[in-house]
Amino acid sequence: MSVHDWIDFAKGPLFAFTFLVMVLGLLRHVIIQVSSLITGKGRRLRSAPWRRIIADALSWVIPIRHMTRGTVIFSVVSFLFHIGIILVPVLLIDHIVMWEEQLGIDLPAIGRGLADVLTLFTIAAILVLLGFRIFGSRQRSMSSRIDYLLLVMILLPFASGYAAGHANVNPLSWEAMMLTHLLSAEVLFVLVPFTKLAHIVLFFFDRISGLHWQLRPGAGDKVAHALFGEEAKV
Amino acid sequence: MPETPEITAATQRTLQGQRLKYYIENEPAGDRVDQFLRAFAAVLEFSDYRPLLDSYCTSSAKCNRCAVSCPVYLATGDPRDIPCYRTNLLLDIYRRYFTIGGAVEARFSRSFELTDDVIDDMLEVFYRCTACRRCTRSCPMGVDHGLITRLGRYALSLIGIVPKALQVSVREQLEGDTHNTSKVPKEALMNTLEFLSEELEDILGVTMTFPVDQTDRDYVFYCAVSDYLMEPETLMGNAAVLYAAGDWDKWTIGTGNYDGINYGLFYSDWHLENIIKRLVAEVTRLRGRNVLIGECGHASRSAHDFVPVFGGKEAYPVVSFIEYTLDCIRKKRITLNPDIITERVTYHDPCNIARSGWIVEQPRDILRSFVKNFVDMVPHGQENYCCGGGGGLVSVDEIHDFRMEIGGRVKAEQLQKVHADIVIAPCANCKKQLKELVEYYELPCKVMGLHDLILKAIEIPGAKSPAERAEEAALLAV
Structure with missing residues (x-):
């Protein structure tokens, strides 16, 4: 197989497969969350303070008012990072063609210039976030290998995609860079449902997790009886 | 004694060494790890925390944005006071012992293991938290660290690890003779109310006899029972508003239960529910129409948020005294x-x-x-x-x-x-x-x-x- 065959394979069946793994994996999370909320909470969902919960969740879409002392730089960088990783993979013209070919979805594209700027912002944001994790003692104390690895894994398709599209910054051949781009993105697709990247969908459930204060009536007594018998005492 | 509360790097270094030590009535004997896992398993079996924990386990980004929102962390700068660290103590246990992924990981690698040291760590950090939930508002993901800390405290309490002061109070409230956390007997309550009437007569020059065990009233009043002993001015202020608004014959105090305190909110679903049920039962006994909660943050929240959850068909509306007073001002019923x-x-x-x-x-x-x-x-x-x-x-x-x-x-x-x-x-x-x-x-x-x-x-x-x-x-x- 020539390198072009590999690229075609990565663009075709491998893309479809890994994308499917991601979608099904995320769908599994959604189904588990929705069904357990409905079956677990049932009628108690009605008495939940929905207005408050939804208003709070929406306030995080553009989290300006949540930027407090000590969180401003992280918040701005993180926001730019998310704008980039949502818009560029979905709306870049080359990706639009793939969506159309592989999935039959027709989306409007963003201009190449804007995509380039967003990509560079994203790369810079990833490097800053990595810097926080490596050099910030607080973040370092909480970070495990996967936290660093995922940032690098996200960096790879962005950096290789940009290099593939700009011959002047590409140290390798277009083919090598494109293959790196495709394969790293596809590894990321597979990782999404099994890592914290699943917050693509779980974010919405976490944001409404105030619902879990709607505790299950009778559960406390059952726990006490199971552990201490029917005559359980405080 | 420090001259100023100002926090500096030097004070942080000193404070990091301070460890929390609280009395426990009966230290768990035997294998604490096994006991904790059995208790946590029972909570997971009968309650519905699993989807929440599944979601948090997967999506927690550990970005540490919550750290600077926590007053305890701001004071010490100790990584163990980062809310996300605390939350992950419990999430690690859940992931390792109660998910398939955790079990598989444990077979093939050296993964997290629950030890006595981890229990000691939880015992301390879960009670260094003041459950203020400020971190919850700063978490971009929406992880409710307060809810997880509370769940951790709940599981610990089931193996006997809970500050004695809280346990003794709850025991008196649910199983004692006085049914309140401060052990105030009915006679002492009546004496206090009489004293408050006399004080009000001195201060205001009008006679107000506190309504006790009156039936079919709009409001059944609950405050933190300690207010009857320590905050007479607050209670007299409450009484003055009710009197001035012309609602003196619309409220009552019930002698069957006159304590709004609910420490279950802080550490136990079991106690939270049973205390709420006792509160609701008293309103039902008196055929009251609303629960009126005096000046108390956690009593207000536990009644307001959990009477609808645990009250069943008797889920009476809960009114905060602050809302009541503002309503009286707006309607010009008081000046x-x-x-x-x-x-x-x-x-x-x-x-x-x-x-x-x-x-x-x-x-x-x-x-x-x-x-x-x-x-x-x-x-x-x-x-x-x-x-x-x-x-x-x-x-x-x-x-x-x-x-x-x-x-x-x-x-x-x-x-x-x-x-x-x-x-x-x-x-x-x-x-x-x-x-x-x-x-x-x-x-x-x-x-x-x-x-x-x-x-x-x-x-x-x-x-x-x-x-x-x-x-x-x-x-x-x-």
């Missing part, structure tokens, strides 16, 4: 004299009513209606800092130093900066903690309840005017 309070006044938001946004502006609207020199602390409202005694910690006397030096340090710093003569705290727990903080750091301000201040300014037809009362009080003070 507050704007010339009486001349001091600089600030307002401390009790976390349990402010964090959710439920009661933030109402008390400020009340205060601005009659206090000329009102000033807010920065930050305040939903973003307020805890007094340092939240989550039941204020009731644990043996951790007084922790509450002063660490838990309440940021609040003390705020109080110092605001330069107020009076700090209003409509919560029994906050008041106790703030009074101790003011004394500890020698801050030049006085801590009062909201209705203590209202009592000074309320106009009551046929009673002494606020100006007359102020004169009399000044004479007495001399």
Whole structure:
């Protein structure tokens, strides 16, 4: 197989497969969350303070008012990072063609210039976030290998995609860079449902997790009886 | 004793060494790890925390944004005080012992293992948290660290690890003769009410006999029972508002249950539910129509949020006394004299009513209606800092130093900066903690309840005017 065959394979069946793994994996999370909320909470969902919960969740879409002392730089960088990783993979013209070919979805594209700027912002944001994790003692104390690895894994398709599209910054051949781009993105697709990247969908459930204060009536007594018998005492 | 509550890198270094030690009634004997896992398994089996834990386990980004929102972390700078660290203690246990992924991982690699050291770590960090939930508002993902800390405390309590002060209080409330946390017998309650009537007659010049065990009333009143012993001014303020609004024959205190305190909110689903059921049963016995909660943050929240959950068909509406008073002002049923309070006044938001946004502006609207020199602390409202005694910690006397030096340090710093003569705290727990903080750091301000201040300014037809009362009080003070 020539390198072009590999690229075609990565663009075709491998893309479809890994994308499917991601979608099904995320769908599994959604189904588990929705069904357990409905079956677990049932009628108690009605008495939940929905207005408050939804208003709070929406306030995080553009989290300006949540930027407090000590969180401003992280918040701005993180926001730019998310704008980039949502818009560029979905709306870049080359990706639009793939969506159309592989999935039959027709989306409007963003201009190449804007995509380039967003990509560079994203790369810079990833490097800053990595810097926080490596050099910030607080973040370092909480970070495990996967936290660093995922940032690098996200960096790879962005950096290789940009290099593939700009011959002047590409140290390798277009083919090598494109293959790196495709394969790293596809590894990321597979990782999404099994890592914290699943917050693509779980974010919405976490944001409404105030619902879990709607505790299950009778559960406390059952726990006490199971552990201490029917005559359980405080 | 420190001269200033200001936090510096040097104070942080000193404070990092302070460990929390609270009395436990019966230390668990035997294998604590096994006991904890059995207790946690029972909670997971009968409650419905699994989807929440599944989601948090997967999506927690460990970005540490929550760290700078936590007053305990701000005081110590200790990584163990980062809310996300605390949450992950429990999530690690859940992931390892209660998910398939964790079991598989454990077979093939050296993964996390629950040990006695981890239990010791939980025992400490879950009670270093004041359950103020400020971190929950700063988590971009929406992880409710307060809910997880509470769940951790719940599982620990099931193996006997819980501050003795909380356990003894709950036991008296649910199984004791007095059915309240301060062991106030009915006779003592009646004596206190009689004393309050006499005081009110002295202060206002009108006779008010407190309604007890009256049936078919609009409101059945609950306050933190400790208020009957320690906060007579707040209760007299409550009474004055009810009297001035013409609602004296519309409320009652029930002698079957007169304690709004619910420590179950801080550490146990089991106790939370049963205390709520007792509260609801008393309203039913008296054929009351609403639950009226006095000045207490956690009592208000536990009734407001959990009567609908556990009350079943008897889920009576819960009204906060602050909302009731504001409604009376807006409908011009009561009048507050704007010339009486001349001091600089600030307002401390009790976390349990402010964090959710439920009661933030109402008390400020009340205060601005009659206090000329009102000033807010920065930050305040939903973003307020805890007094340092939240989550039941204020009731644990043996951790007084922790509450002063660490838990309440940021609040003390705020109080110092605001330069107020009076700090209003409509919560029994906050008041106790703030009074101790003011004394500890020698801050030049006085801590009062909201209705203590209202009592000074309320106009009551046929009673002494606020100006007359102020004169009399000044004479007495001399």
